[in-house]
Amino acid sequence: MKNKWYFLLLFVIIFSCQNEKPKGWIDQDRLQNRQAADWLTTGGNQDMQHYSPLDQINSGNVKDLGFAWEYDARSHIGNVPRGLEATPIVADGIMYTAGSWGAVYALDAKTGKELWTFKPKVDPAYVRRSCCDVVNRGVAVWEGKVYVGTLDGFLVCLDAQDGKVLWNVDTFTDRTKAYTITSPPQVAGHIVMIGNSGSEFGVRGYITAYDLKTGEQKWRFFIVPGDPANGHESAEMEMAAKTWDPKSHWQSGGGGTVWGESAYDPELNLLYVGTGNAAPYPIWFRSPSGGDNLFLACILAINPDTGKLVWHYQTTPGEIWDYTATQNIVLADVELAGKPRKVLMQAPKNGFFYVLDRATGELISAEKYTRVNWASHVDLKTGRPVLTEQGQWYKDKPKLVVPYLGGGHVWQPMSYNPNTGLVYIPERSVPQVFKTFDTYEWLPDVDNTNLDYAEMYKFRKHVLDQVKSAEDTVRAENLLAWNPITQKVAWKFPDGGPDGGTMSTPELVFQGTRTGYFNVHNAKTGEKLKSIFTGNGIMAAPTTYSIDGEQYVAVMAAYGGAETSGYLPDGVIYQYENKARIIAFKLGGGETPLPPKRKLVETPAPPATMKIREDLIERGTYLYNFYCDICHGKFGDRHLSQHPDLSKLPEAKHLLFNDILLKGILSQNGMASFSNSLSEADVEAIHNFLLKKQTELYKKGQSK
Secondary structure: OHHHHHHHHHHHHHHHHHHOOOOOOOOHHHHHOOOOOOEOOOOOOOOOOOEOOOOOOOOOOHHHEEEEEEEEOOOOOOOOOOOOOOOOEEEOOEEEEEOHHHOEEEEEOOOOOEEEEEOOOOOHHHHHHOOOOOOOOOOEEEOOEEEEEOOOOEEEEEEOOOOOEEEEEEOOOOOOOOOEOOOOOEEEOOEEEEOOEOHHHOOEOEEEEEEOOOOOEEEEEEOOOOOHHHOOOOHHHHHHHOOOOOOOOHHHOEEOOOOOOOEEEOOOOEEEEEOOOEEOOOHHHHOOOOOOOOOOOEEEEEEOOOOEEEEEEEOOOOOOOOOOOOOOOEEEEEEEOOEEEEEEEEOOOOOEEEEEEOOOOOEEEEEEOOOOOOEEEEOOOOOOEEEOHHHOOOOOOOEEEOOOOOOOOOOOOOEEEOOOOEEEEEEEEOOEEEOEOOOOOOOOOOOOOOEOHHHHHHHHHHHHHHOOOHHHHOOEEEEEEEEOOOOEEEEEEOOOOOOOOEEEOOOEEEEEOOOOEEEEEEOOOOOEEEEEEOOOOOOOOOEEEEEOOEEEEEEEEOOOHHHHOOOOOOOHHHOEOOOOEEEEEEEOOEOOOOOOEOOOOOOOOOOOOOOOOHHHHHHHHHHHHHHHHHHHOOOOOOOOOOOOOHHHOOHHHHHOHHHHHHHOOOHHHOOOOOOOOOOHHHHHHHHHHHHHHHHHHHHHHHOO
């Protein structure tokens, strides 16, 4: 009898062990029955709403929110401060998230203790191919595995227990083109999908699906057609080609890269993908006869089993303003006209908030969530925007357009709160003059938008003076609460804006800012209830989770990339070093430690042995603005960029200037060689421009 009970107990133990899931095991059943303590996707839940039902931290006690722990997430390549843009996933007490270059961190979510890291060996030259820093927007965790895309184009599958590489695949179709990956992978059924970035550099966008277990490629969906002389890869590309000029500038790729948060509906078995902007921007160079240019600026619904298109909706036909539809996609079940509807919501760059039936793609509503002057409205019968005079081609004269190329809402995630029924958008309303060059030629590894930025700035004041509506000349930024049912503003808070993505709980909205604050608002009224100074500019959306009955809120904090271009003077990055870290908060926490204060570096005297050639200054100015400004920015005491101020170069760097630019002797620090773009004469012109600038600033400093 004893033996009988012994074997029965042994069987129960063995059976239990066989069915016990390891940590990091997220599957469809767990997503559908999500426990409030977890944050299982980049969007928190299966519907990618950036919402949690946790309410231990609420409007009554959020005043007691304070620092719990921090983790150093600095770049592992070049030791240069980089932007952090991911929303961490938390499951089984472990936080999984991505850093710059595609690094992965697994941490004890209660203490911040590092459990393991994955740091890919990426060629630092890829910094040249990144329009918007070497950022990464997150990982996917599925059945004990962590999936991440690296900047240089590999999809890597890691063991969630120890970070061991299980498989990796090269996702790039052409390594001579300036592709990168900054997007999070998306699991959909039996596949994991990844897109890419690089439209501004002149590439052809696509997404690729891989087997979750083996990494075997299952299908690839190109976003725009290729040269029809080479045939079409699919029926979808044959259909899209009819909306392009057969004599399009096919060498430029067309654009359409997919780099935002996607979504998946397991009931409908549909993968939802938002696509990117055109390359080049002006359609008269890209597709001279015009056309809608599918599938640019589209929302696509794809069957993940086959990779076939089920439906599509184009937000901006004939896109010419960088109006991507890559902004995060949110799924929700709502009541419309007294009937339940399964909807998809998106606030893309073009300034309209879209509500679509996610089963059919039917446009339900589209209204302006920010100031828009390029279109008067969206025709609900045709689904097309109705263009204004400002929305016509800027081919013959500059046009003042709102929103600007950064959009009314960029990549920072909006959140949807089913408790309030509101969507919280980091909204901005910024006017911009668009002007193009008179000719176009595709160039490798550089900006191929073909916008004449220098002339755009010159024309700005002239055009603004001609504008009849003064409102179109005003810059405004808000944390916006939007009612997707009525398509109206519920409330606005003016110091929100495009800084950080949002996350909401039943009573609260959380958002970081460029001014260094982590703010908490009342979700119904917008009232600011708590503000914690971190000393970090914050772009990422927060996450929240509970361990041992205690709720935490965490956010990745570091500024970088496109968000620093034209950076506003209130940015905290002028005061404190850009310390890349993950910061967690909890009730009863302490004071948040601040990064070191920035130290003012005096401009040294330029080398006395180097004489400035005035005849090279104009050429050097143009080349600096085209190739260097995107990383190194402007000059002087208010120099913003996380990269060196080139007006403060020491003599040793001046002596090595040619070798730095043409031989790449500092490539391990992230300063790639420009030998495929610049000649020795070009480098000499840039060097003379910098010597002149350094001389001017040195004399200015000496006169104080």
